[in-house]
Amino acid sequence: MSIVNRSIRAAFGVMALMPIPAMAVAEEAVMNSANTGWIMTTTALVLFMTLPGLALFYGGLVRTKNVLSILMQCFAIAGVASIIWFLFGYSLAFGEGNAWIGDFSKVMLSGVGKETLSGDIPESLFMMFQMTFAIITPALIIGGYAERMKFSGMLIFSVMWLILVYIPVTHWVWGGGWLGDMGLYDFAGGIVVHITAGVAALVAAMVLGPRRGFGSAAMMPHNMTMTVTGAGMLWVGWFGFNGGSALASDGSAAMAILVTHISAAMGAITWVVREWIKFGKPSALGAVTGMVAGLGTITPASGFVGPGGALIIGLLAGAVCFSATNYLKQVLKIDDSLDVFPVHGVGGIMGTLLAGVFSATSLGVFSGYGFADGIETIGGQVYVQFIGVVATIVFTAVVSYLILKLVDKLVGLRVTEEEEIEGLDVALHEERGYDL
Numbered sequence: 511m512s513i514v515n516r517s518i519r520a521a522f523g524v525m526a527l528m529p530i531p532a533m534a535v536a537e538e539a540v541m542n543s544a545n546t547g548w549i550m551t552t553t554a555l556v557l558f559m560t561l562p563g564l565a566l567f568y569g570g571l572v573r574t575k576n577v578l579s580i581l582m583q584c585f586a587i588a589g590v591a592s593i594i595w596f597l598f599g600y601s602l603a604f605g606e607g608n609a610w611i612g613d614f615s616k617v618m619l620s621g622v623g624k625e626t627l628s629g630d631i632p633e634s635l636f637m638m639f640q641m642t643f644a645i646i647t648p649a650l651i652i653g654g655y656a657e658r659m660k661f662s663g664m665l666i667f668s669v670m671w672l673i674l675v676y677i678p679v680t681h682w683v684w685g686g687g688w689l690g691d692m693g694l695y696d697f698a699g700g701i702v703v704h705i706t707a708g709v710a711a712l713v714a715a716m717v718l719g720p721r722r723g724f725g726s727a728a729m730m731p732h733n734m735t736m737t738v739t740g741a742g743m744l745w746v747g748w749f750g751f752n753g754g755s756a757l758a759s760d761g762s763a764a765m766a767i768l769v770t771h772i773s774a775a776m777g778a779i780t781w782v783v784r785e786w787i788k789f790g791k792p793s794a795l796g797a798v799t800g801m802v803a804g805l806g807t808i809t810p811a812s813g814f815v816g817p818g819g820a821l822i823i824g825l826l827a828g829a830v831c832f833s834a835t836n837y838l839k840q841v842l843k844i845d846d847s848l849d850v851f852p853v854h855g856v857g858g859i860m861g862t863l864l865a866g867v868f869s870a871t872s873l874g875v876f877s878g879y880g881f882a883d884g885i886e887t888i889g890g891q892v893y894v895q896f897i898g899v900v901a902t903i904v905f906t907a908v909v910s911y912l913i914l915k916l917v918d919k920l921v922g923l924r925v926t927e928e929e930e931i932e933g934l935d936v937a938l939h940e941e942r943g944y945d946l
Contacts, residue, residue, distance in 0.1 A: 542630035548759035549631050549639055555750025556642035560649050561588055563747050567740030567798075568653055569943075570733040571848050575933025576657045577732065577943035583661070587649045587668050594672055595641045602673075603640070603680040609688040612681050629757060639754060640680075647676050647703045653848030654711025655718050658930055661938050663923045670913045671710060675906055679706055683898070694898045695869060695891065697766065698755035700810020700862040701902050708855020709903055710910040711846055717914045718923055720845035722930050734794050741798035745774055748805045752812040766812040769820035770805065776821055777804020780828025796832075799853060803831035806857035811865035819868030823861060831856050862899050866892035 565584035569577045591599075598617050605612030616622060619637065628636035648668040655664075682689040683696050696702060721729065731737055752770045756763035781800020782792045807827035808820055815823070834852035838844050846852065870888045917923060924930075929937035936942060 539627050539630060541627060541632065542758075544759045545629075545757070546631045546635060548763065549635055549754055549757060552750035552754025553635065553639045553642055555747045556639070556646065556754065557588075559744055559747035559751060560584060560642070560646045563740050563743030564646065564649055565740065566736050567744060567802075568656065568848055570735070570737030570740065571653075571731045572656050573729065573933070574732040574944060575935055577935065578939060578941050579661070579934035580652065580656060581943075582939060583652045583664055584649050586661075586665060587652070588645045590665065590669055591645045591648060591672055592641060594669065595637075595644045599644060599672065599677050600637050600640065603644075603677045604637075604685045606686065607681065609691065610681070611678055611687075612685055631757065636757070639757075643699060643703060643751075644672060644676060644680075647699075647707050648672055650703070650707035650850060650854055651711045651714065653850040654846045655714045656847035657934065658718055658721050658847075658924055659714075660922060660925055661934075662921045663917050666921060667714075667913055667917045667923075670917070671910060674913065675706055675710065675909050676702075679902055679905070682901075689898045689901070692894050692897065693891070694894055695814050695865040696810045696862060696898070697813030697865075698752045698809045700806075700858045700865070701898050704806045704809060704854040704858025705862065705899065705902050706906045708851040708853075708858055709906040711850035712844070712855060713907055713910045714914060715844055715846040715851075717911065717918075720843070721847065722927060724845045725843060731795060738794055738798055741801060745801060745805065748774070748809075752809060756813060762813060765816070769815055769817055770808055770812050772817055772820040773808035773824035773827065774801045774804040776824025777801055777807065777828040777831075780804075780825050781832050784829060784832045799835070799849065800828045800832070803827040803853045803857050806854045807831070807861035807864075810858065810862045811868060814865055814869035816868075819864075823864055823868065826860060826864070827857055830860060859899050859903075863892060863895050866895040 561584060565581045568584070569580045572580055596618065598614065600619070601614050601616035602612045605615045607613040619634065622633050622637070624632070624634070626633045648671055651668075651671070652659075652664065659667075680702050681687045683694060683702050684690060689696075689701075694701070723729070748770055749767045753763045753767040756766055778797045778801040781796050781803065785796040786792045804824040804827045808815075808823050811819070811823060831853050834856045835849050838846055838849075838852050867888060869891065914923060925934065925937060
């Protein structure tokens with residue numbers, strides 16, 4: 511009997527190790543209501559960053575005769591980018607594809623229904639969250655060519671740029687592409703959003719040339735109240751931008767929000783202090799620009815660094831981006847109208863590189879939440895970050911230049927001198943921003 515008992519026990523032991531189809535093979539994914547609710551909220555916050563946040567921020571910075579053209583461009587980009595993202599953009603960015611681009615398996619959300627999940631949130635919600643990023647990125651670029659590009663040229667450029675630059679880079683980093691496989695840290699869009707937009711804006715400013723009177727005539731913001739209002743919306747909306755990129759309602763999202771706020775605050779203070787020392791007076795424009803620099807620079811690192819690292823990142827953002835802004839216009843004489851490259855481009859580059867440093871777990875009070883625990887592993891991560899930065903800059907610059915040249919051949923890029931003098935609001939839209 512003992513032999514029989516031992517045989518029975520052995521048989522049950524083998525059965526216990528075998529996979530049970532309903533439980534051990536694959537646990538069915540279940541929607542998490544808390545995470546879903548959080549990402550729905552952050553999706554609204556990120557869209558709020560563009561409309562009305564960025565529209566008001568940029569609108570106040572231009573001259574009175576061009577305010578409606580800026581608002582119109584933001585709204586138009588929101589429309590065309592949304593349709594492209596729905597038709598095939600999401601599929602090319604997040605479809606399986608290869609290391610360089612996704613496939614067409616999700617065209618027009620094919621196979622995506624109410625019950626389809628991405629992780630533990632509805633895939634339709636994930637798609638919509640990513641759509642808001644695809645909206646704000648080309649909208650950021652308009653600051654580089656503000657007050658002088660044709661509306662038709664802007665539309666064609668934005669559509670082509672979204673397809674040929676933004677979507678491929680998104681796939682490289684977040685959609686299973688080669689940069690993601692290398693282990694690149696870009697939590698919320700330092701490379702995908704800020705470097706691509708900053709570099710494209712710089713190229714556009716150089717191709718179009720400066721505004722009439724640049725360097726000789728004052729081109730002051732016409733409505734700083736509008737700009738500060740928009741900046742406040744950007745600051746609040748950025749909590750959705752970075753906090754939502756955790757794709758969960760958890761400690762990672764909370765920490766991302768905290769470090770985002772610290773960097774923004776430090777960026778604003780640093781910019782104001784530098785401005786105060788250099789020019790003798792602090793300005794509201796300096797405060798909001800420094801704040802945006804701090805937000806853009808922390809973006810790629812926001813899910814990997816701690817509050818101490820965020821403080822240093824914000825400090826460097828305010829100091830370095832301030833110098834870059836003055837150098838670009840005063841030394842290089844490049845009319846990046848609303849300082850897109852020195853704020854977003856330089857900030858994105860710096861933040862992406864610093865993510866490889868302050869994500870280390872061995873920096874004491876400045877430690878983050880990455881995996882580097884020594885100088886060698888930190889150097890290895892910074893090397894990966896550097897490869898991502900260089901590849902994105904080169905790709906974006908070359909493709910953006912070619913698109914601009916093609917659009918110039920098709921419909922022309924720049925308005926006439928008469929239209930520029932009159933202002934784009936009346937010349938292109940037969941409307942006025944103010945009727946005083």
